[in-house]
Amino acid sequence: MPHIPGIETWIAALLTLACMSFLYKDNPFFRFAESLFAGISLGYFIGITLNQTLVPNLILPLHRDFGQNWDLLVPGLLGVLLYMRYVPKIGWISRFALSIYVAYYIGLDFTRRIHGEVLPQLARAIVPLSKFDSHTILYSLIFSVGVFSVLIYFFFSKEQDAVTRRVARLGIWFLMISFGAAFGFTVMGRVALLIGRLNFLILDWIYPMIGLR
Amino acid sequence: MRTGVLSRASARVPSFAAPLTASLLVLLFRSALAVAPEVSPAAPGDLPAPTSFTAGDRPGDSGNAKPGAERYVDTTAKDGTVYRYEIRTVSAADTSSAVPAAGGTSAASGTVAAALPAGPPLVSDPVASHDNWFRTEKTNSFIASVLFLVILLASIGAAKSGKKIFIRRIAGLNAVDEAIGRATEIGKKVLYVPGSQSMDEIQTIASIAILGHVARATARYGTDLDVPNKDPLTFASAREAVRGAYLAEGRPDLYREEMVNYVTYDQFAFTAAVSARMIRERPAAIFLVGYFFAESLILAETGQSTGAIQIAGQADPTQLPFFIATCDYTLIGEELYAASAYLSREPALLGSMRAQDIAKAIVILLGITGIIAASLGATWFAGLFKTQ
Amino acid sequence: MAGMLDKLLSLDRRWIFLLVLLCVGTPIVLPIGLPVTTTGSTRAAFDYIESLKPGDYVWVSFDYGPSSAPENDPMAEAFLRQCFAKKIRVIVCAFYPLGSLGLATNSLAKVTAEYPNLRYGEDYVNLGYKDGAAAVMRRLGEDIAEGFPADVNGTPLAQLPIMKGLRSIRQVQLVCSVATGVIGEYWITQVHSQIGTPIIIGPTAVAAPKYYAYLNAGQLVGMLGGMKGAAEYEKLLAARYPDMARFYQSTRGFTATKGMDGQTVIHAVIILFILLGNVAYISRRAAQKKGA
């Protein structure tokens, strides 16, 4: 018994097809879907920001316990400063908000880089090479040679001599293995996404229409 | 199987003068333990009772630390108040019925009332927590940070006072002028995407710095520039950078507000819109520089199909394979951060690049020393670099 | 010949797109049934559930979102089918913030429809979604009702027959976490390490290497690595239960076995194309050298 799927399924199916049509060429259906997507997604984040950030982080705290949260007025004002860019004469005022935002997170990032990346990665590269069995060579030796040769590739301020040029070349080879492998590794996950869309089109939309279930 | 639970006992005995400490940890010697204040019968034979445990300060926190796996951390202890902790064994059969109530002090005694055979209590020395000035467990990263800062400032100082600094060729950056030149020749625009992340990401800041150079070049040649954005703050910053570049080149007349524009906040809506723009407007040069996620391949592969010269750059390795596969030039990892020094040849930037090289040399040296030490059995050396 | 090689080298990419569409789409409609070899970690998971007795409890946690549904859905459904076939009582919950509850509800509806004798609240229950997975899990050790006071319909746990006498997750014989991100790790660190409940993880292929480390450390009783692992599991189920063999062969719905058909074919085709491209490239270069 054919059974016409509901309006929701139709909307989703037609939008899916419109997006996929871009693979063939740009066309009005894709353009419609793309414009709608841009508009809806922006509206979506207005809703999310308002309901999940501004209301719980700014409006409710100020409303419920002003004494504890009076200082939140400052970020509110800093947020307004961002809009000073639209007032030509005093556009520079918006720099304050931007500079505080950027510098705080950049400071946080600095600590994360040294503390969370350089030191632990260095610790990881320090492996004992006391035994010369196949496991040590296959895993530990190759690993540390890889790390250090890649690092030597990243030297910028020193002219390469015969030795460093060879080591840097080895570093490039490690990079290429890594890029090739990571590419090959990702194919599966991406195909799974496509399977998901085709499942929807075939099982939820086409099959009910032609009476299969 | 025996299991148990540890909860803070009401044995919080305010005690004599003890040094102030932070959160209290109780080291467990068996997993089958419970804490309780009251005296109970002896432990059953098959389970050895703990012989000792320590309660003490966890150094370097501001009082309220989170519980760890094998230790109990008291997050409710008040700074300056002195406590004693008690620990004792109970059997699994009892805890399964009694333990769910645990949580507060009164519940702890409830646990014990039901938890028959229980071992004799062990009582800790009096301890208390306090507010610390330094996280001792982060000493290694502190030293590393200070060392890096000193090297950086010294190198910048040396470079500013006229020390010549060599810089090796980076193909992707040499191609920047070539790409903009070609766009000028054929009269098409340059598309610059500064990644999809916000200004809290250093790669975005590096990208904005490169955008400044690109915008100066387009201002010089009078080439059209288009900078679509996903993140609103990156948008605000990119707009400042492009406007500043056109002013600095003395061509404010060529600057248009629409050059830097906002698209949408969603990753894939942004990708769809920018891909469509590539197909419709056929820019001559495309820059994909900054921090990208899965959108990287859709953008770069679409750009590739338009025949534009493509230059990509990302410091994070995850999307590099896709850029390498689809772009004419790719700035890999640290090359992204070397770009502004390379393009501007400004002494301060060259100096900081030199500092990065010195730091890398130190890392390699420490690494090789560490491998030798570890091979000789000195495993503590690698431990110096472990962070918490 | 040279003309053909040139044509291949400058092949319009839309032909490749069409091929991808056919390779992935066809097995959904017409399954091929490629052979799948089962691996030890999948067999260990299967055998563990087989060793449980009717009336035991298995907790199935939906810790993934719609974007990994093609990989994860078949795992969750396979666990549910095996448990229901063995009359094991099943408790379902969802921890992934974006859409896991919808997936849990759908899978449960789909699989319970295959077992008309099951009664909600007695044989299985859906506890719904809770925010803050790690914190909720810690509470489950003490009192499940502290983490999930009511089921997805708002019925308090005390009124559900299945929850009678079940207070702590330590009384549950097994947790199966079907996971895409970090939530599977929480089950290991918050529940297995602290409380001891055995865990099986069904991660996406991308997340699988991380979980191998836990498997090797003995912190998991078994694991299904990505769609391949799910397909192995379906094969084991079909071998053990004739009903399920019939089901997996006849269903029009999606199964991991069908997905793996698509995955294998598409991987093979991409590799074939790379080979062809290289043959064409190298022979053209050789021809150019000869010409020059």
Added chain:
Amino acid sequence: MNLEFGRLALVFLFAIIPAVGIALGINSPGLRARIPLLVAFFAGAIPIISLYVPKKFLSGPTGMSPRLDQWLIIVYAFAILLGVVNVVQNSTRKIARRESGWPFSIVLLLGLFATGGAGIYGAISHHGITSLPDGTATPFKWIQDQFFQPLQSTIFALLAFFMASAAFRAFRARNAEATILLFAGGLVMAGRVPLLEFLAVPFPPLQPAAAGASQALGKLTEWIMDTPNGAAQSGIIIGAALGAASMAIRVILGIERGYLGLGRGE
């Protein structure tokens, strides 16, 4: 009124100093760049010091560093509207000037106002944006489920096609590096699926051997991912982290200032 030291210090650094800076900057253009850079210095130093100094006023749950983080989440929320203003400006201009494709700008604005309006309604009506009191979905949630989700997952799924076309074109043995890329990519791709078993289907006697080889290939894939790939990733991460750290210091010290539109020595 909470007047903790940390709280007051934040207000002093990031409200009083900027206010003074704005007042002074109106008359002396030189300060328009300098005071924002000074404020940036403080903002950047706080999290760094806070990592090493656990004092409560700085790093405690309501200390300066976490509190500043809470502030900046609010600042960021304001920025979203900055983008919305730009989109509305550009779209209305397109429509007014009847630029090519202007009807699609109407579609965009309709989508924006419908979804944004539903979101604002959710906040004003106190229903939120997920479900109404009767348990049905809000208009916002309905748009999200029926329009937003399928669009998002379809564009994401396009990646499967692009992976194939990029692999076909890029994996060519042009030189040594490209050949290495090709082999690593091919091996890992083959090791991820039971490819050999698939190829052995027509030859039943070979199937057990194919299964064994397939597992060996899987092991090789794991080794490539762990060892050479892991090493290269470590190298990239260490290098990039040092580059990022040096960039961070340059931003905090005001040497790198392009993000504010300031050139050198301005």
